[in-house]
Every structure is written in structure tokens, then in C-alpha cells.
Amino acid sequence: MTGTAPRAEGPRGESQADVRPATTPPPDAQPPVRHPEAPAPGTSLGSHYDHCFGCGPQQVNGLQLEARAGEGVEVTAEFTVKPVHQGGPGLAHGGVLMSAMDEAMGSLNWILHTASVTGRLETDFVRPVPVDTVLHIHAEVTGVDGRKIYCAAEGRLGGPEGPVAIRAQALFIQVQLEHFTTHGRPQEIKAALENPDLFKRVRAFEVNP
Numbered sequence: 001m002t003g004t005a006p007r008a009e010g011p012r013g014e015s016q017a018d019v020r021p022a023t024t025p026p027p028d029a030q031p032p033v034r035h036p037e038a039p040a041p042g043t044s045l046g047s048h049y050d051h052c053f054g055c056g057p058q059q060v061n062g063l064q065l066e067a068r069a070g071e072g073v074e075v076t077a078e079f080t081v082k083p084v085h086q087g088g089p090g091l092a093h094g095g096v097l098m099s100a101m102d103e104a105m106g107s108l109n110w111i112l113h114t115a116s117v118t119g120r121l122e123t124d125f126v127r128p129v130p131v132d133t134v135l136h137i138h139a140e141v142t143g144v145d146g147r148k149i150y151c152a153a154e155g156r157l158g159g160p161e162g163p164v165a166i167r168a169q170a171l172f173i174q175v176q177l178e179h180f181t182t183h184g185r186p187q188e189i190k191a192a193l194e195n196p197d198l199f200k201r202v203r204a205f206e207v208n209p
């Protein structure tokens with residue numbers, strides 16, 4: 001009996017011939033460029049939104065990730081795994097670890113001076129990550145193709161040179177400020193727009209990309 005061959009399609013319905021890992025830059029992607037007004041290497045990037053699960057200081061059960069600018073189009077960040085982040089007993093939840101990688105790669109926006117959101121995120125979990133561990137994350141942009149921003153990140157245990165526990169690749173898509181104002185719940189958008197620093201900072205990306 002001959003079975004039906006599985007459909008050879010990519011995540012967005014591409015044919016097999018077009019399938020390439022969606023988070024790997026195509027050969028004609030441009031190398032990323034550090035924006036001239038990007039924060040100086042070593043500078044803390046701060047939170048893009050106080051209530052963000054990834055970086056918001058007011059989100060007490062969030063990740064409270066603090067990223068710093070690197071020399072290139074890269075950032076470093078430390079994530080301390082707390083009991084509230086558990087999956088298995090005494091171990092970090094995989095989805096929480098993915099969030100930390102997502103947030104670290106999202107903070108590359110400040111280095112490129114653009115606003116972008118995650119379109120696709122792929123993760124390899126290499127080692128378990130116990131509660132109380134500090135995950136040392138390094139994230140970088142690997143290529144830019146129009147609105148598509150290709151990123152990669154690693155999380156290491158015990159120090160920036162420690163063993164790799166998690167690897168991620170992502171495709172971020174550049175968006176306008178209206179992405180947030182159109183889709184976000186009105187009460188949070190209103191409050192965010194009343195924060196003039198945040199609004200100016202993000203709007204500046206569109207005026208001076």
C-alpha cells in the first residue's frame with residue numbers, strides 16, 4: 001500500500017523548495033548596523049515598559065531582566081531563576097527560559113533603534129537550569145532583510161563562559177508604534193502613552209531610524 005507523502009510545507013505554507021529555517025538569515029541579508037545613537041557599550045538598557053513580563057520592574061513575578069548594550073549589535077543580560085519560575089521541582093520551566101531569550105533578543109531593538117516583535121522563536125534546551133541559577137545570556141542580530149531581523153542567543157550557567165544551557169534563534173519583524181496602539185488593550189495603551197519618555201523614545205525610532 002502506498003501512503004500519502006506528508007505535505008512538505010514551511011510554517012507559512014511555503015513549498016518544500018522554499019523551506020529554509022525561518023530564523024536563519026538568507027544569503028542576501030545585510031549585516032546588522034549598530035545605530036549611531038545606540039546606548040554606549042556597557043550601558044543598562046532599562047525597561048521598555050514597567051509592566052513587561054520580561055523586563056518590567058513592577059512585574060514582581062516576571063523575569064526582571066536587565067540587559068546591557070554590547071560593543072556590536074549585541075546585548076548581555078542575566079536572568080536569576082526564582083521559585084516562581086519552576087517547571088519541574090527545583091528546575092526552571094522551559095517556557096519561562098524561552099521568554100528570557102525572547103526578551104533578551106527583543107532588547108536588541110535599542111541597539112538597532114527600531115521597534116520589532118517576535119515572529120518566530122526556536123529554542124534548544126541543552127541543560128536543565130536549577131532554581132537560584134543565574135543564566136548569563138548573550139544575544140545578537142545575525143542579519144537584516146528589510147523588516148526582517150534575524151537574531152540568535154545563548155544562555156550559560158554560572159558565568160558568561162559557563163556551559164551552554166539554552167540556545168535560541170528568532171525572526172523579529174519591524175513594526176510601527178501603531179502595532180501596539182492598535183492591538184493593545186486601551187487602558188494599558190492610554191497609561192503607556194502618558195509616559196512621555198517611553199513614547200518619545202519609541203517615536204524617535206520612526207523619525208530617526
Ligand SMILES: CCCCCCCC/C=C\CCCCCCCC(=O)SCCNC(=O)CCNC(=O)[C@H](O)C(C)(C)COP(=O)(O)OP(=O)(O)OC[C@H]1O[C@@H](n2cnc3c(N)ncnc32)[C@H](O)[C@@H]1OP(=O)(O)O
Nearest residue numbers: 022048102103106109115116117118119120173180192193
Ligand atoms: C504606546 C505604547 C508604547 C509601547 C511601545 C513599546 C515599544 C518597545 C519597543 C519594542 C518592543 C520590544 C518587545 C520585546 C518583547 C519581547 C518580544 C515579544 O515577545 S513580541 C510579542 C510576540 N509577538 C507578537 O505578538 C507578534 C504577533 N504577530 C504579528 O503581529 C504579525 O504577524 C507580524 C507583525 C509579526 C507580521 O505581520 P505583518 O502583517 O506586519 O507582516 P507580514 O507580511 O505577515 O510579515 C513580514 C515578513 O515576515 C515574514 N514572517 C512573519 N512572520 C513569520 C513567521 N512566523 N515565520 C516566518 N516568516 C515570517 C513574512 O513571511 C514576511 O516576509 P516577506 O517580507 O514576505 O519576505
